[in-house]
Amino acid sequence: MPDFWIIGPIAxxxxxxxxxxxxxxxxxxxxxxxxxxxxxxANVATALSQAGARVHMVGYVGPDAAGQKMTAALTTAGVDIDxxxxxxxHTSSVVLLIEPNGERTIIGIHPDLLHDITIPTAAVAPGDIVYFAxxxxxxxxxxxxxxxAGALVTSVPPGTTPAMRYLIGSRSDFSDIPKDTTAVMTEGAHGVTVHSADGIERFPAVPTEVVDATGAGDAFAGGLLWGLGMEKPLFEGVRLGLAWAAATVQVKSSMPVKGPGDPTADQ
Known part of the structure; x- marks a missing residue:
């Protein structure tokens, strides 16, 4: 299992x-x-770490109480926060308005500072998996x-660079698919569609009761990345991601939960 480097918001x-x-x-x-x-x-990093992966979080917090809580939460989950x-x-903060059907509306509070972070490119080793959340x-x-340097680089859309092997995100976030990149498009209750050099393949969602949709996409990304780390065929990673997402939407949480099909569930 390679190391994972997750670059993105901590909130x-x-x-x-x-x-x-x-x-x-x-x-x-x-x-x-x-x-x-x-x-x-932080959601993707936590999902992978709780499944047993070595995960390095790259992002930022502010010198405030929220930042202290978030670094403590990541450390407790086993994520490297160096x-x-x-x-x-300020640490990123959002208000989530969650309706009875589980759908959520997100309101950001503080300005985003992700453009100011330093990405530790020299620390990433060949074979590691990088995910720009x-x-x-x-x-x-x-x-x-x-x-x-030999890392497998993945991202949410647009990720418009030839370096990207996989783009993982909601269909509404895609405007284009770069050449030689596999696009994995989540479509909520309609499942996932994969666009690759082999063509288009569709995967149905796992039927479940949705309590809180927060973190569903992050749980899916975590399961898919885990499958890539285990060198499984892409379809196995997609199905694992769908299982993790289905488990996550059943609980009131922003962080993904370990779901059916978790390779560490019986350990």
């Missing part, structure tokens, strides 16, 4: 469970609220350097 979430989204100028009462760890990068930088400003065009040189 502290405020989840509000509401009967409906408010119309402009109207009031809505939350039936339940909770603060909890989150952030796309490359989590403390930047002047958020993409900025300024990451292109780092992605190309790590790919040239």
């Amino acid at each position: 502290w979430d405020l989840a509000l469970y509401v009967d409906q989204l408010p119309d402009s100028g109207h009031f809505v009462q939350a039936a339940e609220s909770e603060e909890r760890p989150g952030g796309t990068g 490359h989590v930088q403390v930047l002047d400003g 958020s993409w900025r065009d300024l990451y292109t040189p780092a992605a190309q350097t790590m790919a040239a």
